Amino acid sequence: MRGHVARAKADSSLSWFRSQSAGEIRGKTEPEPCDGFLEDSAQCFCFMFVETWPMLRSCLLLYLTTALLHAETCACTIPVFRYALDRWEADKxxxxxxxxxxxxxxxxxxxxxxxxxxxxxxxxxxxxxxxxxxxxxxxxxxxxxxxxxxxxxxxxxxxDSPGRTKIIEQILAGDSAIWVIAAGETPADKAEVERIGKRLKFLEQVASLPIQDPNDPDSQLGPGPALKLKFATLILNRNDPGEKLLLSMLAGPKGTIDPATTSFAAAVFGKGRVLGAWPLNDLDDASLEDACMFLVGRCGCRIKNENPGWDLLLNVDWVKALNEAGQSKPAAMSAAPVAVPETVVTKIQKVQPDEMNPSSAGVGSSQRNLWLAGAASLLAVAAFVLLRGRAKH
The missing domain is CATH 3.40.30 (Glutaredoxin)
Incomplete structure (x- = not known):
């Protein structure tokens, strides 16, 4: 999706550039002399660049297109779960x-x-x-x-309900995602709950957050808890009358899951955003990993409604709550420093290669400046070659 957006922007930029070039040379069959070389060298260079150096122009267009696509792709290193908490307001x-x-x-x-x-x-x-x-x-x-x-x-x-209160508490504590499991009392459901819990603990150990560049203006965190990687679980009885509304919202607006008859799990993040809901029988390890890796990976699409999911009804002042969570962050960090999990290369990285690649995760404004500097250098070399050739003639 972000690739399509980036290519659209690049195509728009290239179309504008070509239209400007065509407007300058339309109706001309011979290069016009550049009178006053020392005074009008800039105009001379522009005409010669467009008319007599098509190959160099194509190379420059290709370079700028690549730079634009690269900058668009690598602009934000904030994980999806935190980007949603900072910037996505809950639907009404x-x-x-x-x-x-x-x-x-x-x-x-x-x-x-x-x-x-x-x-x-x-x-x-x-x-x-x-x-x-x-x-x-x-x-x-x-x-x-x-x-x-x-x-x-x-x-x-x-x-409000006890389950929603717990979800809010865990979000404000900085948990990456809260897996709410609506289960019954059967041995099969208990076994599924245990399996999901163990798998989430494993994912905490092998996954890693994108590297954050504190100097990148596109990757600044908003007020809130310290950034960390943690997958929490919240077990609800799917027959609990006090959580009937919450269970209905977690199951999704399309009604494909009936909480009264089906045990399921839903991943909650951001300001009460539900990524999706899966019957426990369908939520295998691969699906669990896919969802978790998506949430802790770099946010590739900043438009909320172009991402999967739906919202819960929560009664909370997020601005006030996040500011309070941010104010308590230094004391909590000094009292009990959060250990950074060791990054282990596993097959899980294949799920989201862009999000899990540390070498590309921390690209920010400094690297985009290098791209711009490279483009400027290419222009300078082209100008030198062209002007030198003009001077000889």
Whole structure:
């Protein structure tokens, strides 16, 4: 995807360059003399470069295209999970209320702060056609996440639950991803939970984060916890009535997984972003590795909605919470330094070769400056050769 974006930009730049060149030489069959060589050498060089040095021009275009593609590809070394936490706002859920809800003064008082400046990613509207309250997903408004009679107690259950509180805590602690496992009490489910936990511990040991360049303006972290690599697990009973809404949101807006009948796992990162949900029977080691390597790899696409996933409804002030997590970071680091895991070369690197390659992970503004310097040097050499040849004539 990022390659297509980069090529589109490169093609646009090349088209502009060619159109400018064509406009300068259209209708001319012979090179015009450059009067006043010492005064107008710049104009002379530009004409001679376009008209009489097509091979050199092609080489320069190829060089600049390569530089543009390389800079676009290597611009950001922030891992996906942290880029999402720093820069992706959670999509809004939509709560539609019947007109009769306005007659409940207790409910109206509870809704007032949510309407004014609430911390939850929730929009609230009233509809005369609605017979009952309906909560629509941020991605699929045709399939309600919840519907029923709304009162103060049910509103509180919509906004929060013990599972969501734990997810927020682990995100603010700096965990790369929280694998929420909705399982039953069967021996098969317990075995799957144990297998996933062991595999995640293994991945923590063999994976590594992209090398960060503190001087690269494209790779500056926002406020928040210290950057680290950690895969956490949160085990939920898929029959827990207190987590029914959370389980429904984790399963996804398309309804392909029914939490009431299927045990599954979902990876949560960023500001409550769900990368995907998989039935436990389908979540083999390869799928687990693919998802984890994607989340800890370099963020290749900065547009949120061009990435897979959907959002959870969470009631948290992310700006305040991340600032507080950032302020407590120095004390936590000095009290208990986080050990950097040893990088081990394994077959896992084949899943995301770009993200897992340390030699290319830390490319930032300094390397892009080298590309620009190389282009400038090539132009200088071309100018010297052309002007020297002109002087001889």
């Amino acid at each position: 859920f939509h709560l539609v209320l019947p007109a009769s809800a306005s007659s409940d003064s207790t409910l109206t008082d509870a809704l007032r702060p949510l309407r004014a400046n609430g911390t939850a990613n929730l929009d609230i509207t009233t509809s005369k056609e609605a017979a009952t309250a309906v909560l629509n997903s941020s991605r699929d408004s045709e399939r309600p996440v919840w519907s029923g009679t709304l009162d103060k107690a049910s509103l509180a259950a919509l906004l």
